[in-house]
Amino acid sequence: xxxxxxxxxxxxxxxxxxxxxxxxxxxxxxxxxxxxxxxxxxxxxxxxxxxxxxxxxxxxxxxxxxxxxxxxxxxxxxxxxxxxxxxxxxxxxxxxxxxxxxxxxxxxxxxxxxxx
Amino acid sequence: xxxxxxxxxxxxxxxxxxxxxxxxxxxxxxxxxxxxxxxxxxxxxxxxxxxxxxxxxxxxxxxxxxxxxxxxxxxxxxxxxxxxxxxxxxxxxxxxxxxxxxxxxxxxxxxxxxxxxxxxxxxxxxxxxxxxxxxxxxxxxxxxxxxxxxxxxxxxxxxxxxxxxxxxxxxxxxxxxxxxxxxxxxxxxxxxxxxxxxxxxxxxxxxxxxxxxxxxxxxxxxxxxxxxxxxxxxxxxxxxxxxxxxxxxxxxxxxxxxxxxxxxxxxxxxxxxxxxxxxxxxxxxxxxxxxxxxxxxxxxxxxxxxxxxxxxxxxxxxxxxxxxxxxxxxxxxxxxxxxxxxxxxxxxxxxx
Numbered sequence: 001x002x003x004x005x006x007x008x009x010x011x012x013x014x015x016x017x018x019x020x021x022x023x024x025x026x027x028x029x030x031x032x033x034x035x036x037x038x039x040x041x042x043x044x045x046x047x048x049x050x051x052x053x054x055x056x057x058x059x060x061x062x063x064x065x066x067x068x069x070x071x072x073x074x075x076x077x078x079x080x081x082x083x084x085x086x087x088x089x090x091x092x093x094x095x096x097x098x099x100x101x102x103x104x105x106x107x108x109x110x111x112x113x114x115x116x
Numbered sequence: 117x118x119x120x121x122x123x124x125x126x127x128x129x130x131x132x133x134x135x136x137x138x139x140x141x142x143x144x145x146x147x148x149x150x151x152x153x154x155x156x157x158x159x160x161x162x163x164x165x166x167x168x169x170x171x172x173x174x175x176x177x178x179x180x181x182x183x184x185x186x187x188x189x190x191x192x193x194x195x196x197x198x199x200x201x202x203x204x205x206x207x208x209x210x211x212x213x214x215x216x217x218x219x220x221x222x223x224x225x226x227x228x229x230x231x232x233x234x235x236x237x238x239x240x241x242x243x244x245x246x247x248x249x250x251x252x253x254x255x256x257x258x259x260x261x262x263x264x265x266x267x268x269x270x271x272x273x274x275x276x277x278x279x280x281x282x283x284x285x286x287x288x289x290x291x292x293x294x295x296x297x298x299x300x301x302x303x304x305x306x307x308x309x310x311x312x313x314x315x316x317x318x319x320x321x322x323x324x325x326x327x328x329x330x331x332x333x334x335x336x337x338x339x340x341x342x343x344x345x346x347x348x349x350x351x352x353x354x355x356x357x358x359x360x361x362x363x364x365x366x367x368x369x370x371x372x373x374x375x376x377x378x379x380x381x382x383x384x385x386x387x388x389x390x391x392x393x394x395x396x397x398x399x400x401x402x403x404x405x406x407x408x409x410x411x412x413x414x415x416x417x418x419x420x421x422x423x424x425x426x427x428x429x430x431x432x433x434x435x436x437x438x439x440x441x442x443x444x445x446x447x448x449x450x451x452x453x454x455x456x457x458x459x460x461x462x463x464x465x466x467x468x
Contacts (some may be wrong), residue, residue: 114287
């Protein structure tokens with residue numbers, strides 16, 4: 001049952017992204033920014049948490065999940081440290097994702113020679 | 117307002133200015149000495165090799181890089197090869213007096229680096245995908261005007277260099293919309309000579325820039341169709357010819373969408389080309405190759421003309437051709453500044 005929820009919710013988020021690419025002139029970069037920002041706003045308003053509780057990785061792995069991590073991390077740090085938490089929380093909560101992107105990016109760039 | 121229009125008209129009115137002897141109507145030049153297309157040469161990438169013209173292209177690359185270290189270098193080397201080959205078939209490179217060439221890249225990068233070792237007088241042309249007919253037209257003027265006996269015209273395009281400049285790096289894997297066309301990887305060259313055997317260029321119509329407000333750089337066929345319609349209608353008006361005069365009217369790279377639009381636009385102007393019209397963009401790839409709306413690029417009309425029409429004309433299977441290469445004159449910067457797409461088409465009448 002868990003797996004089914006993860007599959008359906010994660011899949012539906014991707015379907016929305018695909019529909020945006022197919023039906024509008026927006027590019028993948030637009031979709032990336034749109035989804036992360038939407039995820040952040042929805043999480044800030046407390047609307048994304050129920051989806052995470054229901055679908056787990058189905059909601060945290062796709063792009064809005066990154067926004068969710070940004071928002072929840074910021075809110076946690078604000079609770080803990082007050083005002084400075086606004087600046088530390090988002091990056092702390094997403095540090096593993098960002099570092100992985102940097103490391104794998106560096107790795108790929110050193111192994112392959114991009115020509116495009 | 118009316119007065120201004122009257123003044124504009126009088127400025128170009130042949131009755132007042134006197135039409136030059138080699139011009140008919142508003143925009144059409146005639147070449148009474150009938151400069152001859154003495155030779156052609158074609159080179160293309162592997163995807164084009166698998167397409168409809170595959171076995172008619174002189175040389176096919178095994179991959180899109182062909183041993184070079186960048187796509188741009190590959191494009192330059194294709195252009196150089198095509199020019200050398202065409203010149204070689206028509207008496208040798210040393211007999212060519214002027215080279216006219218162009219491509220799609222900023223500062224004509226592929227052309228300038230491809231030409232630099234040829235050591236011949238050269239003029240670079242930019243007309244986007246209309247460059248091939250622009251080159252033929254200008255070469256016609258040079259040869260018919262008696263300024264040279266032999267002029268080589270070359271154009272090139274490369275899928276990956278065009279994607280990098282106009283759209284996205286190919287590695288990004290951006291999905292292409294259904295209306296998008298596939299830039300042809302290849303180069304085509306012809307030698308236009310004062311005398312000799314072969315199809316001759318008899319007249320040419322210089323196009324005007326037409327901008328109907330299209331902004332999507334993925335939909336260039338629809339953007340260019342009005343320019344093609346304008347030039348074809350003007351050509352027929354200037355020459356007094358019926359569309360049926362031609363065995364074939366061929367546009368450069370309108371693709372499947374633009375092709376349908378052009379037939380409709382011309383029908384609105386009272387011109388029916390539905391029986392003898394084809395678009396070069398629909399003659400490069402097979403449908404199964406999944407390129408969406410067809411082919412595009414400078415090399416599109418050049419490859420189809422050099423590899424197919426020229427052969428048919430030499431075999432007398434086609435006697436009168438109107439080649440209307442179409443160009444979309446936007447730049448990556450104009451697109452980012454949300455400008456619309458200015459388009460142009462030049463028509464060349466080729467007869468044997």
